Amino acid sequence: MAPSPTGFIHLGNLYGAFVDERLAHQSKGVFMLRIEDTDDKRKVEGAIKAIISSLEYFDLKFDEGASIDGAVGNYGPYFQSNRGEIYQTVAKYLVEVGRAYPCFCTEEELGEIRERQVSVNVNTGYYGKWARDRELSLEDIEKHLKNNISFVIRLKSRGNQEDTFEISDAIRGCLSLPANYQDVVILKANGIPTYHFAHVVDDHLMRITHVVRGEEWLSTLPIHFELFRTLGWELPVYCHTAHLMKIDNGVKRKLSKRKDPELGLEYYMKLGYHPEAVREYLLTILNSNFEEWRNESPDSDIDNFQFTLNKMSNSGALFDLNKLNDISQNVLVKIPVKEIYDFLLRWAKDYKREIVDSLIDYKDAVLKMLSIGRDSDKPRKDLIYCQQIFEHISYFFDDYFKVVDKYPENIEDAEARKLLKAYLETYNHGDDQSQWFDKIRVIATENGYAAKPKEFKKNPQMYKGHVGDVSVVIRIAIVGRSSSPDIWELQQIMGEKKVRERVQSLI
């Protein structure tokens, strides 16, 4: 992987990193990190650390390359900013063999060339007869050099505008592309290479086998092709991935760093999505047969999935939060509660400090709350991400307990008080679940409610409602909401005192 340290890493990077990692490790290859810091204007402090730690959060670990404490591997340096001599040597060689040349044009001069090209309606750019310095004599070059005129090194392209060439892309298949004919800059005035040149030189020297990058690079592939050919080097396997998209006002567009918070990895960390869920989601949009595989091998380690490039989509996928949530539910239900608790606690320490103490003080209760309904063959799948998990159990904590839902429409406040009073009178904390519920049936019947919903459905006019309505009243008293997991279990976790207090407060 070769990101540029221009800010924080995003979902698109992660997506690509995933492909890199799977491809490398599946074939017993090396997954390495190179930092593309050739643009000093855009460099951001701390970005490298952020890249490494974010990827680690998602369980992607590099075998080689740049790391937090120095570099690992024999193909360094791994920072392009430290590879200056290498690029200059290669560039020098190209100049010597007449395949590159210094260009002294200023920005203004390039602008003028462009204007003239526009006015005569030809393609813009620095090429052919428009390339002023293409055939500069040795004397002129020396003269300019002596005058300290700033210059760049350009490739002396041999392509024509009419030429095309064929190249195979591991994701898109065989492509027929126009040949490059532009004398592109390979070394900038500050001696630092452009991406195009650095890519070719580094990937060859570092013996990169697969280049996985976004499809925005497809249009510059001809440049890279010509550079590899000019240097007589073997081409890597190119894999151009589709962009992650988003629907915005009915328009499908590329996910943007500035406008879309869900592109930032921070977004998922803040909400507390489990890295495993994000991995799993990414893999489902990465490889169309992953879901099928997952269905067939629900308990298999994700690394056992055989990732294949030709199963990668070549049209941009819309990011689907619904799907991520669904996957997350299925992932979390398989993770032991103890681990979920630890994960929740770690998340709280980073993003919700005020609940840390409560989580620690009531660890046992939290564990029990998280466990409700999980160990049957049809486990509940309530848990999605930490923020949501906390909301899901928050009513346990007195600080967060609040009555938010209303009683059923058929039950007035006075009626509710009556029912709750009866509940409190017969409540015995030691009752088992069926004893407990039998008592509720009794309360229901005595107050004119059907003991079973079916009876009520048969003769609605005979009852005020059914036992479910009574349960809702009790539920609201205990948890403040009209829906929750089993009340009896919740009461056992909360303890008798809390149960009685909460019911009493509504009478």
Add this chain to the structure above:
RNA sequence: GGCCCGGUGGUCAAGCGGUUAAGACACGGCCCUUUCACGGCUGUAACACGGGUUCGAGUCCCGUCCGGGUCACCA
């Protein structure tokens, strides 16, 4: 605008010249059920359009339309 890449239900997608055009998510209904989930059953819903080629086209070819990308001494 030139060039490039795309276009199968709301979303992700299988499909590789002959299928009743899979599956997952989302949405609706039913069942289970004290609520909510879970689970089971079930429903709505798609080959962008127009021409070819072919006995036969979602699949191959051409055009149109639509979407995306790219046209820097950024990556």
